[in-house]
Amino acid sequence: xxxxxxxxxxxxxxxxxxxxxxxxxxxxxxxxxxxxxxxxxxxxxxxxxxxxxxxxxxxxxxxxxxxxxxxxxxxxxxxxxxxxxxxxxxxxxxxxxxxxxxxxxxxxxxxxxxxxxxxxxxxxxxxxxxxxxxxxxxxxxxxxxxxxxxxxxxxxxxxxxxxxxxxxxxxxxxxxxxxxxxxxxxxxxxxxxxxxxxxxxxxxxxxxxxxxxxxxxxxxxxxxxxxxxxxxxxxxxxxxxxxxxxxxxxxxxxxxxxxxxxxxxxxxxxxxxxxxxxxxxxxxxxxxxxxxxxxxxxxxxxxxxxxxxxxxxxxxxxxxxxxxxxxx
Numbered sequence: 001x002x003x004x005x006x007x008x009x010x011x012x013x014x015x016x017x018x019x020x021x022x023x024x025x026x027x028x029x030x031x032x033x034x035x036x037x038x039x040x041x042x043x044x045x046x047x048x049x050x051x052x053x054x055x056x057x058x059x060x061x062x063x064x065x066x067x068x069x070x071x072x073x074x075x076x077x078x079x080x081x082x083x084x085x086x087x088x089x090x091x092x093x094x095x096x097x098x099x100x101x102x103x104x105x106x107x108x109x110x111x112x113x114x115x116x117x118x119x120x121x122x123x124x125x126x127x128x129x130x131x132x133x134x135x136x137x138x139x140x141x142x143x144x145x146x147x148x149x150x151x152x153x154x155x156x157x158x159x160x161x162x163x164x165x166x167x168x169x170x171x172x173x174x175x176x177x178x179x180x181x182x183x184x185x186x187x188x189x190x191x192x193x194x195x196x197x198x199x200x201x202x203x204x205x206x207x208x209x210x211x212x213x214x215x216x217x218x219x220x221x222x223x224x225x226x227x228x229x230x231x232x233x234x235x236x237x238x239x240x241x242x243x244x245x246x247x248x249x250x251x252x253x254x255x256x257x258x259x260x261x262x263x264x265x266x267x268x269x270x271x272x273x274x275x276x277x278x279x280x281x282x283x284x285x286x287x288x289x290x291x292x293x294x295x296x297x298x299x300x301x302x303x304x305x306x307x308x309x310x311x312x313x314x315x316x317x318x319x320x321x322x323x324x325x326x327x328x
Contacts, residue, residue, distance in 0.1 A: 067096075267283075285321070
């Protein structure tokens with residue numbers, strides 16, 4: 001087949017050439033139904049859109065792309081990835097996407113980093129078909145952490161069951177008046193699944209969702225502290241469930257300053273089991289961060305060495321487990 005032109009894609013998709021151009025260059029500005037129709041025609045014609053990019057020689061570099069570069073979870077994962085990948089002569093390059101979760105949008109803004117890496121780990125990033133093909137064409141092996149992707153290997157967390165088990169644990173410990181503290185990030189399935197699981201468990205105990213106070217702030221110790229102040233000012237609670245350890249650490253600090261005894265006056269529980277959680281004796285739901293890093297690196301090395309077995313799963317889900325410490 002000769003060179004595929006946008007005019008032909010537009011005709012077969014039933015849209016204008018300008019719409020096809022927007023799908024290629026600004027996919028987030030096109031509704032999903034139209035976008036998928038255009039992508040379908042591109043697949044049929046064998047058309048793979050590119051980006052303006054600078055490709056250079058690459059030497060043993062793993063790109064770690066995430067919108068949460070400065071969160072404690074991201075830093076723990078990066079350290080675990082470095083520990084797993086460095087024996088293979090590969091070292092991480094950190095790419096901070098800011099608040100951008102779309103890999104396509106990020107590549108449109110700046111794709112120079114893709115010319116520097118052999119592999120990529122995409123943490124909490126949304127990877128569409130166009131972005132995946134861009135990496136594939138440049139022989140960049142990739143894996144996704146904490147986002148489901150139909151195009152490349154994904155490592156997920158069973159956040160719903162983690163939240164469910166957290167609520168069950170608190171209930172069995174005798175806590176009947178819990179509150180939830182979350183970070184204010186819209187359309188975040190990770191946090192929403194944790195919240196939904198927590199509320200579902202309590203619903204099974206006869207507690208309605210509207211009876212559970214909830215507070216939001218940025219994902220930081222300061223955000224956790226501010227939420228704790230607000231929720232305890234307005235509600236009589238005996239337990240707090242934080243959807244991230246980072247915020248729970250801020251809650252613990254607020255309680256310490258206010259001379260609120262933990263767990264005698266109020267129990268505190270987090271989610272993630274970052275390194276600081278053990279230092280703070282925080283009860284939490286463990287995410288198995290080193291195991292996730294090893295699973296990702298094993299996959300990438302097998303891809304690099306072309307020894308990936310055909311039965312290798314496209315997705316691995318890990319279920320958090322309770323780590324009980326002194327805050328409950």
